[in-house]
Amino acid sequence: MRESEITESVALTGPDGRLNPAAVGFTRTPLHTTDGIGRFGRGWGRNKRWEYWAVTTPTHIVSVTVSSLDYASVHDLWLFDRESQEVIHTGVIRPLSGSVTLPGTLGDGPARVRTRPLQVEITEEEGGTRLRADTSLVHLDVLAARPDGHEALGVVVPWSKTRFQYTVKDVARPASGTIRIDGAAIDIPRGASWATLDHGRGRWPYSMHWNWAAGSGVWDGRVIGVQLGSKWTDGTGLTENALFVDGRMSKISEELTWDYDTQNWLAPWHIFGDSGDITFTPFYDKVSATDLKVFSSFGHQCFGTFNGWLLDDTGNRVLFSGITGWAEDVRNRW
Numbered sequence: 001m002r003e004s005e006i007t008e009s010v011a012l013t014g015p016d017g018r019l020n021p022a023a024v025g026f027t028r029t030p031l032h033t034t035d036g037i038g039r040f041g042r043g044w045g046r047n048k049r050w051e052y053w054a055v056t057t058p059t060h061i062v063s064v065t066v067s068s069l070d071y072a073s074v075h076d077l078w079l080f081d082r083e084s085q086e087v088i089h090t091g092v093i094r095p096l097s098g099s100v101t102l103p104g105t106l107g108d109g110p111a112r113v114r115t116r117p118l119q120v121e122i123t124e125e126e127g128g129t130r131l132r133a134d135t136s137l138v139h140l141d142v143l144a145a146r147p148d149g150h151e152a153l154g155v156v157v158p159w160s161k162t163r164f165q166y167t168v169k170d171v172a173r174p175a176s177g178t179i180r181i182d183g184a185a186i187d188i189p190r191g192a193s194w195a196t197l198d199h200g201r202g203r204w205p206y207s208m209h210w211n212w213a214a215g216s217g218v219w220d221g222r223v224i225g226v227q228l229g230s231k232w233t234d235g236t237g238l239t240e241n242a243l244f245v246d247g248r249m250s251k252i253s254e255e256l257t258w259d260y261d262t263q264n265w266l267a268p269w270h271i272f273g274d275s276g277d278i279t280f281t282p283f284y285d286k287v288s289a290t291d292l293k294v295f296s297s298f299g300h301q302c303f304g305t306f307n308g309w310l311l312d313d314t315g316n317r318v319l320f321s322g323i324t325g326w327a328e329d330v331r332n333r334w
Contacts, residue, residue, distance in 0.1 A: 001253040003238055006031055012156065012166050012201065017042035019156075019164045026238065027154035028249050032166050034201035035104035038068065038097075043162065043203040045070050048334065049102050051111045051122055052198040053131055055142055055175050056216065056324045057188050059083065061303060062140060062179060064133050066111045066120050068097040069334055072295055075100065075113045075120065077133050077140070078286070079179070080303070085284060088181070090118050090135040093292070106168060106199050128173070131195070142177035142188060144195035150247040152197070155240050157233050165202030165232075171325075172216040172225030172244050173197070191218075196325075207333050208232055211258050212240075213271065213280065215306040215325025222246050224320045226278070226306050228271055228327075230258045241275070243310040243318060250312040252276065262329070265300045269327050278308035280327045299330035 004025035013036035014020045023032060038047045050067035065076035072093055079088040092099070092115050103109035113120035120133045128145040152170035159165075176190035194216035210232035216225050225244030233239050234255060241252035252275045260269040269280040282304035290297045306323040 001237065001239070001255070003251065003253045005251070006154075009033065012036060012164075018161045019158055023166070024156045024158050024238070026156075026251060028151040030106045030152065030154050030168055030199075032154060032156065032201075033105050034166055037166075037201045037203065038070070038102070038104070046163070046203040046205075048165075048200060048202055048204050050198070050200045051102070052200075053122070053129075053144070053195060054214075054326070055131070055144070055188065055193060055195045057175070057179075057186075057193040060179060060186060062142075064120055064122075064131060064140070066100060066102065066113050066122065068100050068102055069295065071096065072292075073097050073100045073113075074295075075115065075118055077118055077120070077135055077138060079138055079181070080284065080286075082283075087286075088135075088138055090138075092118050093290075106201075129195075129197070131177075137182050139180040140177075142175055142195065144173040144175050144197070145190070146173060147247055151244065151249040153227055153240060153242045153249060153251070155233075155238055157202075157236050157238050157240075159205060159236065163203055163205050165200060165204060167202075167240060168197065168199040169214065169227045169229075169240055169242070170197040170199070171214050171227050172223050172247070194324075204334065207331075209329075209331045211327070211329055213269075213306075213325065213327040215323040217320075217323040217325075219320040219323065224318070224323050226310070226320075226323055226325060228252075228256060228278075230256065243276075243312060245312065245318060250310070250318075252310065260327070260329070265302055269302070271327075276308065276310035278306055278310070280304055280306050282327070294333075296333045297330065299328055301326050301328040301330075 211230040229240035282302035
C-alpha cells in the first residue's frame, strides 16, 4: 500500500463542501483545516465532530469525550480504579449541539461542555493541552504535555466525495496532574502516566464498524506509542497504523489482521502482518450499549497490555512489552 504524506497545510473540504482530493493522505503533525465540518446545510446529520482523551496512570484510567453528531451531543467522563476495578461514570446526551463548543480546526480554540451533570474544558497552553472535567464526584485536572519534536498521526480516510473522516491519533503524551474523587486527591505522576487523543472531524455513513488499539509506555528506556486500526479504513488505500518511538512516528502502510474472540473478550487479541506481530492481553472489558433508535452504539473497549514488535521506518523490528492501553470493537448507527 502506498500512502501519500502531506507536508503542507490543506483544507479538508472544497468550496462545495465535498472532500478536497488534495487532503487525502497522512501527516506527522496536524495540517488539515476542518472548519467546513459542522456547518448547517452541508451534510447536516452526517457531520461527526469529537475530542476523546484517555489517560492511563499506575492506579487509574480516565477518559473524557466531547462530541457533536449534529442532531445530538454525546459527552462522557469515565474513571476506572485499576486495583479495585471500581468504575465511576457520567454520561450525557443532549439534543442538537447547544451543550458543546468545539473548535473548527484542532488547536484553534477550546472544547467545552456545559451541562449540570458534567462540565469539561480542553484548552491549549504552553507545553501541551490542559484537560479539566467536573462531576458531582470527580474533578480532573491533567496536563497532556507535548515534548519538542513530538509527532502525531493525522489521516484522511475517503469513503466517497461526500463521506470521509479526518482523524488525529496522538499517543504517548506525557501526562501529569490530579484526580479528585469525592475530595480525595490522587496524583497523576509524569513519567508513568500517558495521555492519548482521538480527534475526529468528518461526514460518516450511517452505519459503521471499527477496531481501534492504542498503547503508551516505556520499554528498554524508550517511550513507545502503539496506534492501530481496522475495518473502517479497509479498502480506502489508507490505514491509521503507526509506531512511535520517543515521539518519532513510523507510518505502517499495511492493513493488519485482527484476530480476537467475540465470545470471550478477555482472551488475548492477536494483531499481525508483515509489519508487526502483537499480542494484546486484556485485564478489563468496558462494555457500552446505547440504543436510541436513530442513534445506537455497541462496543467492547478492552484495557490491557501490548507485547510484540512493529517495524520502524528503517525496516528494523522494535520490540516492546507491557505497554498499557486498549483495543476495541465498536458498531455505531449514527
